[in-house]
Amino acid sequence: MTRILLLGLVVFYSFISSGITSNLATVPPIVNIGVLFFFNSTIGKVVKVAVDAAVEDVTSDPSILCGTKLKLTMQDTNSQQISGHA
Numbered sequence: 001m002t003r004i005l006l007l008g009l010v011v012f013y014s015f016i017s018s019g020i021t022s023n024l025a026t027v028p029p030i031v032n033i034g035v036l037f038f039f040n041s042t043i044g045k046v047v048k049v050a051v052d053a054a055v056e057d058v059t060s061d062p063s064i065l066c067g068t069k070l071k072l073t074m075q076d077t078n079s080q081q082i083s084g085h086a
Contacts, residue, residue: 030069039076048074 035051038044055072058064
């Protein structure tokens with residue numbers, strides 16, 4: 001899950017740093033990111049720290065997101081399986 005989040009941030013950063021966003025009409029004011037995992041597992045505790053650190057790293061430099069705010073929402077799955085069915 002952390003790899004997906006970090007990959008998304010890298011892709012977003014590459015668009016900004018390569019100037020692609022200069023061709024867009026507007027840059028979104030807020031980017032919402034959701035993360036689902038079991039907080040009370042060993043892996044979940046590490047994921048939480050890693051995701052928080054990644055978000056802090058990206059948001060600490062205002063030139064990376066060019067004014068866009070990153071909003072992170074974490075949800076505890078309470079060890080329940082998540083179904084991808086609608």
